[in-house]
Amino acid sequence: MLDTGTAPLVIVLSALLINTRLIAYGAGLAPWFATLSRRRRLLLAAPLLDQLYLAVAPRFERGDLDERGRQAYYAGAAIVTVFGWSAAQLVGVFAGAAVPDTVGLEVAAPVTFAGLLARATVSRASLTVAVAALAVGAAAGGLPYRSGPLAAAAVGVGVGCVAFPPRRGEDR
Amino acid sequence: MTAWIVILAVAAGTYGLRAVMLVVLDGRRMSPGVAHALSFIGPAMAGALVATMAFVGDGRLDPAPRPELAAMLVGFLAVHRTGNIMFALATGMPTLWLLRAVGG
Numbered sequence: 001m002l003d004t005g006t007a008p009l010v011i012v013l014s015a016l017l018i019n020t021r022l023i024a025y026g027a028g029l030a031p032w033f034a035t036l037s038r039r040r041r042l043l044l045a046a047p048l049l050d051q052l053y054l055a056v057a058p059r060f061e062r063g064d065l066d067e068r069g070r071q072a073y074y075a076g077a078a079i080v081t082v083f084g085w086s087a088a089q090l091v092g093v094f095a096g097a098a099v100p101d102t103v104g105l106e107v108a109a110p111v112t113f114a115g116l117l118a119r120a121t122v123s124r125a126s127l128t129v130a131v132a133a134l135a136v137g138a139a140a141g142g143l144p145y146r147s148g149p150l151a152a153a154a155v156g157v158g159v160g161c162v163a164f165p166p167r168r169g170e171d172r
Numbered sequence: 173m174t175a176w177i178v179i180l181a182v183a184a185g186t187y188g189l190r191a192v193m194l195v196v197l198d199g200r201r202m203s204p205g206v207a208h209a210l211s212f213i214g215p216a217m218a219g220a221l222v223a224t225m226a227f228v229g230d231g232r233l234d235p236a237p238r239p240e241l242a243a244m245l246v247g248f249l250a251v252h253r254t255g256n257i258m259f260a261l262a263t264g265m266p267t268l269w270l271l272r273a274v275g276g
Binding site: 002008011012015016019020021022023024025026027028029030031033034038041042044045046048050053054055057058061102103104107108109110111112113114115116117118119120121125126127129130131132133134135136137138139141142146148149150152153154155156157160161165166 | 174175177178181182185186187189190191192193194195197202204205207208209210211212213214215216217218219220221222223224225226227228229231232233234236240243244245247248249250251252255257259260261264265268269272
């Protein structure tokens with residue numbers, strides 16, 4: 001984009017707009033680490049990616065880990081995700097060109113995300129939320145700054161809140 | 173030099189986006205309603221991201237080719253049945269290869 005003469009500030013703002021969905025992940029994690037110090041919460045934020053959140057959230061939703069257990073699980077998942085991702089990128093840079101097109105490596109990420117979607121939809125409520133977000137996400141692909149996914153997720157959360165209101169005494 | 177400044181600004185800004193709610197919500201007692209809504213972020217974001225990968229191209233509704241959609245569906249069903257994320261690739265990719273081979 002710099003080569004095409006786009007102003008650096010525009011590039012930075014565009015990238016940040018695309019990444020606004022990360023705000024939602026931070027909000028989603030916060031209740032799971034209620035007693036953690038602010039400094040440690042800042043550490044939690046460093047490796048936070050789509051894949052990491054979607055890997056840990058369904059595990060936390062089971063409700064069988066205390067906060068210490070969640071910290072250990074998050075740390076383990078973060079190490080695997082960050083190092084695995086970095087290693088895979090290195091392999092891709094140096095060996096990617098040698099992989100034949102017939103392997104369809106470009107489809108591996110969507111297939112993996114389909115699997116992460118399956119792990120996130122373990123109840124009727126979560127399935128309803130996902131279907132709503134999926135439908136809106138497909139229709140909202142034309143929104144500027146790739147804001148479609150964030151808008152779709154907001155609609156999905158809204159549908160979940162209306163269709164499946166919190167039960168009395170429910171607490172995370 | 174400008175490129176590095178842009179990269180550092182995006183990295184710092186992205187970290188800020190990740191951290192802001194973790195800091196803002198620090199130590200506050202959350203109402204059950206808000207906590208309940210936040211529990212839907214996972215399935216909502218997963219659905220939204222999969223929709224973008226499967227049905228959006230060049231900023232408009234443009235579904236992926238049928239073998240790719242079938243691979244995603246098979247991967248989804250395999251993980252839904254087993255709970256093991258590895259089954260997404262183990263079943264989805266062979267489905268892709270098979271359908272591409274037969275021209276599906």
